[in-house]
Amino acid sequence: MVELTEAVLVRRACEGELEAMRQLYERHSSRVYTVVRRLAGDDDLAADLAQDAWANAFQKIRAFRGDAAFGTWVHRIAVNTALTRLRQQARRRDLEQSFDGSGTLGNPDRWPASGAADRVMVQRALDKLPEGYRAVLWLHDVEGYTHEEIGAQLGIAVGTSKSQLSKARAKMRSLMEQSKSAEVVDHGASN
Amino acid sequence: MVHLTEETFSELLDGGRVAGAEDHLADCPVCHGELEGLRRLRSELRELPELEAPPQQWEEIAARLPYGRRPWLRGQLRVAAQVAAMAAVFVIGLGLGSMFRSSEPAGEASLPQVVADQPPASSLPDAMADVQRLSAQYNAALANLERLAQQDGTPVPSLAEHRLASLNALVEASRTALSAEPADPVLNAYLFAALEQREEVLRQMGAQPGTRRPGVMWR
Numbered sequence: 001m002v003e004l005t006e007a008v009l010v011r012r013a014c015e016g017e018l019e020a021m022r023q024l025y026e027r028h029s030s031r032v033y034t035v036v037r038r039l040a041g042d043d044d045l046a047a048d049l050a051q052d053a054w055a056n057a058f059q060k061i062r063a064f065r066g067d068a069a070f071g072t073w074v075h076r077i078a079v080n081t082a083l084t085r086l087r088q089q090a091r092r093r094d095l096e097q098s099f100d101g102s103g104t105l106g107n108p109d110r111w112p113a114s115g116a117a118d119r120v121m122v123q124r125a126l127d128k129l130p131e132g133y134r135a136v137l138w139l140h141d142v143e144g145y146t147h148e149e150i151g152a153q154l155g156i157a158v159g160t161s162k163s164q165l166s167k168a169r170a171k172m173r174s175l176m177e178q179s180k181s182a183e184v185v186d187h188g189a190s191n
Numbered sequence: 192m193v194h195l196t197e198e199t200f201s202e203l204l205d206g207g208r209v210a211g212a213e214d215h216l217a218d219c220p221v222c223h224g225e226l227e228g229l230r231r232l233r234s235e236l237r238e239l240p241e242l243e244a245p246p247q248q249w250e251e252i253a254a255r256l257p258y259g260r261r262p263w264l265r266g267q268l269r270v271a272a273q274v275a276a277m278a279a280v281f282v283i284g285l286g287l288g289s290m291f292r293s294s295e296p297a298g299e300a301s302l303p304q305v306v307a308d309q310p311p312a313s314s315l316p317d318a319m320a321d322v323q324r325l326s327a328q329y330n331a332a333l334a335n336l337e338r339l340a341q342q343d344g345t346p347v348p349s350l351a352e353h354r355l356a357s358l359n360a361l362v363e364a365s366r367t368a369l370s371a372e373p374a375d376p377v378l379n380a381y382l383f384a385a386l387e388q389r390e391e392v393l394r395q396m397g398a399q400p401g402t403r404r405p406g407v408m409w410r
Contacts, residue, residue, distance in 0.1 A: 033244035054252045122235045141233050166201030
């Protein structure tokens with residue numbers, strides 16, 4: 001089968017061609033799912049957000065002007081969709097109560113085997129952060145957003161974004177240390 | 192010893208400078224270790240792997256999209272609509288041409304009636320029916336024009352040129368549709384039929400004395 005260029009797929013998707021949309025989805029589904037999963041903190045919400053993001057993207061694909069790559073464009077839509085939903089829901093989690101190992105691991109079936117334990121630990125700590133902390137931390141440290149951009153996205157002041165970032169980093173460190181300590185205890189008990 | 196605050200660590204992590212912080216870090220292994228731990232954690236965050244989207248997610252997304260259609264049907268519908276529109280224009284053109292040229296009463300010309308503002312076909316069978324209907328009208332108009340041309344002694348080559356222009360347009364429409372669906376058998380059949388017909392017209396024009404064989408008209 002001939003592999004079509006992304007520009008051709010986008011043009012066809014603009015004409016409403018479902019197969020072109022499916023191929024665009026296949027190319028970028030991991031990237032979109034990953035970012036909404038990181039921001040959401042759990043699998044079910046992430047699945048909903050990814051669906052919303054793709055539906056939004058295809059509904060407004062005629063507005064895509066090709067200034068950036070399609071992947072960048074849809075990634076941005078995914079971030080916006082996730083942040084909008086998270087703001088609307090204003091979900092808050094109880095850190096101390098939920099950090100007991102029963103929380104989601106981000107579906108370990110979809111994690112690579114190599115270094116999986118360490119990564120699961122990082123993901124789990126990230127999931128346990130309060131929603132606002134997690135969003136600021138991920139957007140700044142991984143996505144590369146500035147505090148001005150984060151402030152605009154989340155509707156908070158630049159100073160608040162900076163403050164949340166420092167708290168988020170400290171909390172992550174704390175959670176990671178707790179997690180490592182717990183692991184040492186577990187291993188000790190099983191020996 | 193008073194340790195650095197989380198705000199100071201964060202500032203240092205982002206490459207900022209905080210008065211006295213470097214001196215403190217040089218003397219304080221606890222804060223130095225904390226800063227290194229934060230750096231390591233940021234790296235670990237950035238190295239988290241991409242996750243696969245849940246299976247069946249595409250089906251759920253597709254179910255929410257209101258306008259997806261099967262691509263081959265779209266291609267056929269598009270070319271059928273183009274052919275129908277072109278045939279309509281050509282029939283109108285022939286009809287008008289024959290009216291201007293005819294010395295006979297209009298009633299005897301028995302030109303086909305073409306409804307120019309007919310709504311576009313909404314399905315492939317409808318579009319194909321339009322094509323067949325317009326093709327019949329086109330043939331009737333062509334025969335009528337040939338008869339009129341023979342009656343008043345006007346050379347037929349202009350008629351062939353009309354026909355060639357129409358076939359060129361049909362080739363163009365077929366190629367446009369095929370650029371989107373190269374393997375579609377129906378679209379390929381349109382193109383081959385149009386090319387064959389065009390070749391035949393070009394042969395006829397070349398065989399007629401005094402007829403200027405046109406160069407490439409469309410591509």
